[in-house]
Amino acid sequence: MLALASCATVAPDESPPYRAEGDAIRLSLSGAPGDAARGREIVLARDFNCPLCHAVPEAGGRAMGNLAPPLNGVGARLSEGQLRLRIVDSLLVNRETIMPSYYRTAGLNRVAADWRGKPILTAQQVEDTVAYLVTLR
Numbered sequence: 001m002l003a004l005a006s007c008a009t010v011a012p013d014e015s016p017p018y019r020a021e022g023d024a025i026r027l028s029l030s031g032a033p034g035d036a037a038r039g040r041e042i043v044l045a046r047d048f049n050c051p052l053c054h055a056v057p058e059a060g061g062r063a064m065g066n067l068a069p070p071l072n073g074v075g076a077r078l079s080e081g082q083l084r085l086r087i088v089d090s091l092l093v094n095r096e097t098i099m100p101s102y103y104r105t106a107g108l109n110r111v112a113a114d115w116r117g118k119p120i121l122t123a124q125q126v127e128d129t130v131a132y133l134v135t136l137r
Contacts, residue, residue, distance in 0.1 A: 018088060074133050076136075
């Protein structure tokens with residue numbers, strides 16, 4: 001596991017910047033609290049593909065992947081800030097991860113033209129996803 005002491009990164013012009021400290025982004029990206037119900041929808045949505053790699057509780061019998069850790073209990077294992085960093089830019093935690101950077105846009109390779117310079121999740125969607133994941137205890 002790779003941990004950085006401090007790293008400030010600026011997302012695209014329309015996205016707020018964030019600061020990774022150690023293995024976490026401690027401050028909210030949006031400044032607003034996340035909504036766990038919306039976060040659950042994001043995690044289970046086909047658009048974001050979390051269940052392709054993670055076993056997700058409440059997935060309703062959908063086939064789920066085993067390439068990444070199951071999300072059961074993730075809220076007990078990781079803090080809000082740690083979850084936020086893993087969603088924003090998991091490469092800062094593990095250089096070998098296959099998880100995409102859902103918020104970082106700079107320095108990425110092989111990005112489809114329609115997505116260049118755009119985050120997969122907005123700042124509020126990141127906060128909503130974090131709010132849901134912390135409920136998984």
